Amino acid sequence: MLSIGEFSRLTHLSVRTLRRYHDAGLLEPEDVDPVTGYRYYGGEQIPTAQVIHRLRELDVPLPDVRRILDSPDPGTRAALVADHLQRLESELDRTRTAVASLRRLLHPEPATLDVELRAVPATPVAAVEDDVDLDSVLTWYAGAMAELDAAVPDPTGPPGGLYDNALFEAGRGHVLVYRATDQPPRSGRVHAATLPAVELAVTTHVGGHDDIDVTYGELGAWVVANALVVSGPVRETYLVGPRDTADPAAWRTEIGWPVFRVAPH
Amino acid sequence: MLSIGEFSRLTHLSVRTLRRYHDAGLLEPEDVDPVTGYRYYGGEQIPTAQVIHRLRELDVPLPDVRRILDSPDPGTRAALVADHLQRLESELDRTRTAVASLRRLLHPEPATLDVELRAVPATPVAAVEDDVDLDSVLTWYAGAMAELDAAVPDPTGPPGGLYDNALFEAGRGHVLVYRATDQPPRSGRVHAATLPAVELAVTTHVGGHDDIDVTYGELGAWVVANALVVSGPVRETYLVGPRDTADPAAWRTEIGWPVFRVAPH
DNA sequence: GTGGGCCGTCCCGCCGCGGGAGGGTCAAGC
DNA sequence: GCTTGACCCTCCCGCGGCGGGACGGCCCAC
Incomplete structure (x- = not known):
């Protein structure tokens, strides 16, 4: 059984963040002392923590991370992840067009507006x-x-x-x-x-x-x-x-x- | 002279957003009635509003947008913009590696950990x-x-x-x-x-x-x-x-x- | 002069994270 | 046993950019 600090060292997630993930139902400690409220994690929770870490690096919102983790079927999981990658892709498109448009805006052709x-x-x-x-x-x-x-x-x-x-x-x-x-x-x-x-x-x-x-x-x-x-x-x-x-x-x-x-x- | 509502229609920026940009010193109305506080914009401010719009689409923070607009020299401006595009690029890199790592995480090879x-x-x-x-x-x-x-x-x-x-x-x-x-x-x-x-x-x-x-x-x-x-x-x-x-x-x-x-x- | 649409300011909530306050708990060394 | 210091707890606040909404003043056409 690992204290939150030890688990933090093992996963490179900050203590505060681990507490938040607990509150959000993302990563329930294996045991919580009912008197002191101390959280205790198990070593087998490390991979889960890392998946969360990766999803958060991709800016997946916490509720969606929850959905992904909660889906028992690997197929569903993959679909949800693919969904998010799709979203990232379209955001990238948006960025690309904005960059192009900004370029045109900063180097304007002589206006030939015909109204x-x-x-x-x-x-x-x-x-x-x-x-x-x-x-x-x-x-x-x-x-x-x-x-x-x-x-x-x-x-x-x-x-x-x-x-x-x-x-x-x-x-x-x-x-x-x-x-x-x-x-x-x-x-x-x-x-x-x-x-x-x-x-x-x-x-x-x-x-x-x-x-x-x-x-x-x-x-x-x-x-x-x-x-x-x-x-x-x-x-x-x-x-x-x-x-x-x-x-x-x-x-x-x-x-x-x-x-x-x-x-x- | 355009009221904030008219200017909003012309630029596709919401009234609230225009007010915020005023408060942040990004887009000062050409005239502000000292008694009523009503903002009045000029038609020639439309292009500025559009540049701001594009920069915001690229998630450039408001203070940085201010810096870009305030720099009188086009060269400086271009450099600041290029700076931000650089940042977007590296963020994209981060995303790419996170995606790759997530894939590995979800389809793990049998662990051959040698400790x-x-x-x-x-x-x-x-x-x-x-x-x-x-x-x-x-x-x-x-x-x-x-x-x-x-x-x-x-x-x-x-x-x-x-x-x-x-x-x-x-x-x-x-x-x-x-x-x-x-x-x-x-x-x-x-x-x-x-x-x-x-x-x-x-x-x-x-x-x-x-x-x-x-x-x-x-x-x-x-x-x-x-x-x-x-x-x-x-x-x-x-x-x-x-x-x-x-x-x-x-x-x-x-x-x-x-x-x-x-x-x- | 009156109604309704426009404009003003101010406060709150969103999201995920960190900072910090204030207080309880654990374990090592006496 | 007791002290000490590291550790843990909860609760509140701020960040950034936007929207929602309350509340009140202004403008103009009827």
Whole structure:
């Protein structure tokens, strides 16, 4: 039987950390003196401690470590670990795109922003809409657009979406994706809707969506400089998107921000 | 002039976050109403907001973001950014080794642990020692060993080190690296020292140091199973190390834990 | 002038870890 | 037996960056 200090030396985990792992139910000491509260560990707990150590090095949250250790079946365990590696992978992707975007941001090409003010009439469309969290919007989009495509075999224009400002401000907001069509059908989540008539400040973002907010910013600056005010959900129209070509550099996304002129007072 | 809400919509930064960035001195509003405290931003602040956004996506701490933005010279800026990318890179390395080690841990080879109990006499050596933080121990080791090599041209054995248990428990402890030699010299930090006579539980770790603590654990378990108790700083002897071959798989590190027999009571 | 949306400040919680206070326990040496 | 010092216990706080929520003042269109 090992005192917590001895066990700490054997595992290279600090005493404080061992106590925390006990409290969290990750690594129960083999014995706890009911009077003094002293923790006593067994030598065979060392491998477990090391697995925990490794998982923590990979920033696996304590509750997830618990789940992994508690799963008796090695297959389940492996799946949970693989899950986490997957998460690390996607985080790495996020980092990569952020680095690339930062590079572009610090070495900007001369801005060739082409903004057009366009009055858009009310438009009947087939749409799918919902309240969505910002971090699940991509998944939601894929599902909604697939359903939309199935229901609208002969669209009369490129796909698009309306994104509530709250989505970016509060991390959750109303999202609507649509396809223009002559006879809006109704099936599943797909229903007929009408995009309201608005005046749009429109520009086109070229390339992947990693730094689309730069274009958003430039468009916003243009709107401000022209004494306009944004109002209502932004519209994106996917002129050329992943469905057209796998090369993000070729994508064309039209961004339209509903605006109205500030009354000069 | 833009209210904080409008600026938030234009930059995809939440209102709360913008306020925090103001408090932290990262992004001062162009104007603050002295009476109401209302913040007003200018359109030309959008690009700055986006740079901050990107740096935060890379987990650059706010004070560092401040330093980057405050440096007027683009060269300095680039250097600071490169610094951070470097840090991300090394973190990635850490992750990679942790993943590899975890894999080994979950699919263990049959343990072939060969432990020897060895009485070691007092040994005169040339040494460099210091109190070191755990996260700077590798750097310290490189410098100390280089100095040691320069001062001891004809060592009579492989290099080694003594590592205070506190280094692992508290993150900081006393470290001593040494080379055996007939005539211990004195130059710079190098001085004569004597390793005390101890009884060592000794085993050899094969491979890189990524999962050396697994061997530590196995050795510890052996010590416990044989009714021994560890006492004093662990000794590592680098039989085959990076100075000998670049292939970590070929490294041999002898780990010796001072022990004494528990009095049977 | 009034309502509702916007803005302000302040405090709390999250996560995993360490620092530190304040007090009880164990074991070696007398 | 007793003292001493190392060891162990619990409890609270701070870190960093963000969000949630309370509470109150401000702005503007009706």
